[in-house]
Amino acid sequence: MQPPSTGGDGTVAGLGERALVAAVTARYPQGEGVLVGPGDDAAVVAAPDARVVVTTDVLVEGVHFRRDWSPAHDVGRKAAAQSLADVAAMGAVTTSLVVGLAAPADLPASWALELADGLREESALVGASVVGGDVVSSPVLTVAVTALGDLQGRAPLTRTGARPGDVVAVAGRLGWSAAGLAVLRRGFRSPRALVQAHRCPEPPYAAGPLAAALGATSLVDVSDGLVLDLGHVARGSGVDLLLRRDALEVPGPVRDAAAALGADPYAWLLAGGEDHALAGTFPAGAELGAAWTVLGEAAAAGEGGPRVLVDGAPWEGEAGYDHFG
Template sequence: MAPETGTVAEAGEFGVISRVVAGLATVPSTVVGPGDDAAVVATPDGRVVASTDMLVENRHFRRDWSTAEDVGHKAAARAFSDISAMGAVPTALLVAFAAPGTLGLDWVDGVTTGLRAECAHVEAAIVGGDVTAADVVTLGLTALGDLQGRAPVTLAGARVGDVVAVCGRLGWAAAGFAVLGRGFRSPVTVVNAHRRPEPPYFEGPRAAELGATAMTDVSDGLVADLGHVATASGVRLDLRAELIDVPAKLAEVGAALNVDPLVWVLTGGDDYALAATFPAGTDLPAPWRPVGVVSEGEGVRVDGRRWPVGGHEHFR
């Protein structure tokens, strides 16, 4: 895509669309890609896993904190993480994009680069979308996935006696948000965790193959998201703090900001780690790590105590 100055308004709707779709990669599951009235995606399994996600400027991202490419990566990561949490592999992405007419075309190029890179990482393709004008930059994404013959892993399958395990980073994005909120831009590894999450996509299907009974991605906080598993399954999830890893870097940042880093790990969202329950005795391979057990009762406990849910909930 050739670099170009100018704005979205100067390029017009179809000019923006042309920039986004120019040279898009395809994957075998794409039968009809962008440019027609609708896309056609092959579904060898006979079922389609579908999830929709939105990012709104100044609510999910800030342009003075994140580059356009960061936002593209994060948008696709949020959408594909939900697919992985069902035990499926991502296959396609539809992107609706809204922006003020004054937005520079270089920003459109950047967000497209991020979206494409995240798609390439999971071997999925952008197959369509829409463009419109809005007061703030907004992305609406629909991700599709393939179960490859496996049963979907839902929130409702946890059973008493199961092991609770997690995979991926926890608390890093929340720590990065806290650092940025204080006006700092370092440590870079922590700040970048907020800007560009790294979900363990391929561990979702592997968890399904290992016999996971329930699974979710951690978008709103570990306690909050496991709370959904507890409610759907009609059980209690007992976590043990000694099993929950608090990385040294988060401890260092917590000390500097006078925050208990365990709060970030238990209640911080935006890392898109995976949390799942497995039958007792399951040989869990790295990077999965046990953090608790499923018991009779309701809700989530940490060392036997209720933990403030924290996390994020819209309209709350």
């Protein structure tokens, strides 16, 4: 879509709040479950399950993205992906999103509209609609996404259900985004596959509801690092999670980048975030299929537990991302 006339200077200030909101909302088709869409004081969406899964993620320029590294379209997809993956990690399907944009007055209007396109396209992967939001001025460019999900009659998957004897498994990619970030920090823009993985993750959305159907006992979105996020499951469930390093396959592009940069690829797989893989536990003997890779098992918490152990020992490297760590 082409941006509307921007009043002369091409910025969101030149376009104005009302025209910006109108231009953004015009880019969002509405699904059947949207009873009242953008344009009113609030949206109304159907909740056939009578329960609603709710999650929020905030992206701040300079912390979660850089405009010189990522085009607006990819920032929009990444912003949506973070929340869509959280809903999937509950075993649910996202139905709708609301988006808050806090932007400097000199932000190009075209950037805001390309962001909206990215949000729309990522949401469409799961059949979700962007049903509203807010736009405000701010010295720091910030995107906030709230997603609503439908459990479709299933019990929610939480971080507290793992039991001794369960297997630990993961669906989706690990280490790609961390490798891409390392490449960007060195001033490179290739390998493109890794850089794009950091700009725009590819979460396995369908694996969340599938995990529920397979009898998963716990599930978590790997947003901050496998060891760190599985640590939430270990502590919530009161078990040790025993991972085997040799169960982690190092993808070729990740291996090659590690060799070129003098890095340990397992550090990216075990501690790198923002790929939004789904990791959880399943009863022993469960037929998981090709989407899942078994990494280890759950055991009764030993001395120092509950915790995550790699080859029988605590992971000595960086555990994952902590905003205040």
